[in-house]
Amino acid sequence: MxxxxxxxxxxxxxxxxxxxxxxxxxxxxxxxxxxxxxxxxxxxxxxxxxxxxxxxxxxxxMGVRTQRFGREIQQHLLQKGVEETKAIEIARKIASVYGKVKAEKDKDPTAIDQLAFISPKEREAAFAFAERMLSDAKIDPMKEKETLLCKADTAADIGLFGRMFASDPSWNRExxxxxxxxxxxxxxxxxxxxxxxxxxxxxxxxxxxxxxxxxxxxxxxxxxxxxxxxxxxxxxxxxxxxxxxxxxxxxxxxxxxxxxxxxxxxxxxxxxxxxxxxxxxxxxxxxxxxxxxxxxxxxxxxxxxxxxxxxxxxxxxxxxxxxxxxxxxxxxxxxxxxxxxxxxxxxxxxxxxx
Structure with a gap:
């Protein structure tokens, strides 16, 4: 080739x-x-x-480029019957992996300041990680980024056009x-x-x-x-x-x-x-x-x-x-x-x- x-x-x-x-x-x-x-x-x-x-x-x-991924995690937990305050807390912690999260008093406290390009595989991993956090409060998503982020996957648009994580360039994709x-x-x-x-x-x-x-x-x-x-x-x-x-x-x-x-x-x-x-x-x-x-x-x-x-x-x-x-x-x-x-x-x- x-x-x-x-x-x-x-x-x-x-x-x-x-x-x-x-x-x-x-x-x-x-x-x-x-x-x-x-x-x-x-x-x-x-x-x-x-x-x-x-x-x-x-x-x-196809990936999704968004500031609202934390909201998706929150909604996923709410559909599982999780109490709203707990859902927001978990969503904020996981969303922080993809960029700086808005202040807790913001109208959308789970939103990310930057646009994050997230693949389908990473989306599924984030939902699964959120469910793990329900049973183990000691889990820190910032210490398990390799569980939530991929350096290669089948998101074709990310593979073509790349992505940048300003907070952690090691997860950028050229x-x-x-x-x-x-x-x-x-x-x-x-x-x-x-x-x-x-x-x-x-x-x-x-x-x-x-x-x-x-x-x-x-x-x-x-x-x-x-x-x-x-x-x-x-x-x-x-x-x-x-x-x-x-x-x-x-x-x-x-x-x-x-x-x-x-x-x-x-x-x-x-x-x-x-x-x-x-x-x-x-x-x-x-x-x-x-x-x-x-x-x-x-x-x-x-x-x-x-x-x-x-x-x-x-x-x-x-x-x-x-x-x-x-x-x-x-x-x-x-x-x-x-x-x-x-x-x-x-x-x-x-x-x-x-």
């Missing part, structure tokens, strides 16, 4: 604002001296792992997937949409004004996205798998590729319906040092067909990298809309999982 899987995608988004900054405008970045529209890697990963594609492919092999921020291959000047909302019950004789006015930023363009998966690390993160579970890695890689090609972040989708599909996908496998092809677009693409010109620029830059540094891959597979010789998404997925 080759070590690295690299994906390069070009996706056209119509007028939209799928990923906003703190002022509500599309995120941007200055690249090559000009402003580009940007979609953050955090936004993309959140959209992928919360998609139906991931859920259907990886049922029972991400097998590196995901870049997507940027437009060309200059983009975000625009403002001025809009009004009308009060349906207001009569025309009252006044002719709107019930509400506002503005929303948007932009459009062809985005380049790069991601790389260290398949050896991903296999290590998944740990030793039981017979019948050996397909988890393949299912996760297939879900990742399909989601990257077809799933858009949810920002302002009700207003813009920017449900995009990749127009070009280049998948590469090999043991060579990975490299992004973002350098294809240091000089912004200019032309009447931004997608076609972006593909041309990417291929030209890749060829030059190969000439100078040698090939950055052993095998490759391409999907290109409008090219009858192109592979299908199903073929790209099959290539990436092999």
């Amino acid at each position: 080759s070590r690295f899987l690299q994906l390069h995608l070009l996706t056209f988004y119509p007028p939209s604002n799928v990923n906003r900054d703190d002022a509500g405008n599309p995120k941007t970045a200055v690249v090559g001296g000009v402003t580009r529209q940007r979609i953050s890697s955090q936004s993309l990963k959140r959209a992928w792992r919360s998609s139906d594609i991931f859920k259907n492919a990886l049922e029972d092999h 991400a097998a997937a590196q995901v870049a921020h997507a940027i437009t291959t060309h200059r983009v000047t975000p625009e403002d949409d001025f809009y009004t909302a009308i009060d349906d019950l207001k009569k025309t004789e009252e006044d002719t004004g709107a019930g509400f006015i506002g503005d929303a930023g948007f932009g459009s363009g062809v985005f380049y996205l790069y991601l790389c998966v260290n398949r050896h690390l991903f296999k290590e993160n998944l740990g030793s798998q039981e017979e019948g579970e050996s397909g988890i890695m393949s299912a996760a890689l297939g879900a990742l590729v399909e989601a990257a090609a077809t799933v858009s972040p949810s920002g302002k989708q009700n207003s813009f319906a920017a449900l995009a599909r990749a127009g070009y996908i280049l998948a590469e496998k090999g043991d060579q040092q990975p490299r992004t092809l973002a350098g294809s677009f240091v000089k912004p693409v200019i032309g009447e067909d931004l997608m076609k010109d972006s593909i041309t620029a990417l291929k030209k830059f890749r060829s030059e990298l190969t000439r100078v540094y040698g090939p950055g891959y052993t095998e490759d597979c391409e999907l290109e809309l409008g090219n009858k010789e192109s592979k299908t998404l199903a073929e790209i997925v099959k290539f990436c999982c092999a």
Whole structure:
């Protein structure tokens, strides 16, 4: 099995604002001296792992990222008939393994200050540990972290995207997937949409004004996205798998590729319906040092067909990298809309999982 899987995608988004900054405008970045529209890697990963594609492919092999795990432990004990004060006490002690717990006087005293990424196996272990504490008050979960936490298990999304425990880095899990921020291959000047909302019950004789006015930023363009998966690390993160579970890695890689090609972040989708599909996908496998092809677009693409010109620029830059540094891959597979010789998404997925 080759070590690295690299994906390069070009996706056209119509007028939209799928990923906003703190002022509500599309995120941007200055690249090559000009402003580009940007979609953050955090936004993309959140959209992928919360998609139906991931859920259907990886049922029972998905972690939960939450501050409310202590509440789940508390509810589990209450369902067992445990008195509420005792349930809260135990839940707080176990929740402290995953991060600093809120003050006892807080409205949710079992909540964790940080978001903790918890696998299904760890969830089951926490419930079992809580039941043990009912019969043995001397048990200290902080001294038995190895019972509650895993350094490898079959939580595919944790294996791909990693996790961090600020309070105890020894239980961190390094991400097998590196995901870049997507940027437009060309200059983009975000625009403002001025809009009004009308009060349906207001009569025309009252006044002719709107019930509400506002503005929303948007932009459009062809985005380049790069991601790389260290398949050896991903296999290590998944740990030793039981017979019948050996397909988890393949299912996760297939879900990742399909989601990257077809799933858009949810920002302002009700207003813009920017449900995009990749127009070009280049998948590469090999043991060579990975490299992004973002350098294809240091000089912004200019032309009447931004997608076609972006593909041309990417291929030209890749060829030059190969000439100078040698090939950055052993095998490759391409999907290109409008090219009858192109592979299908199903073929790209099959290539990436092999």
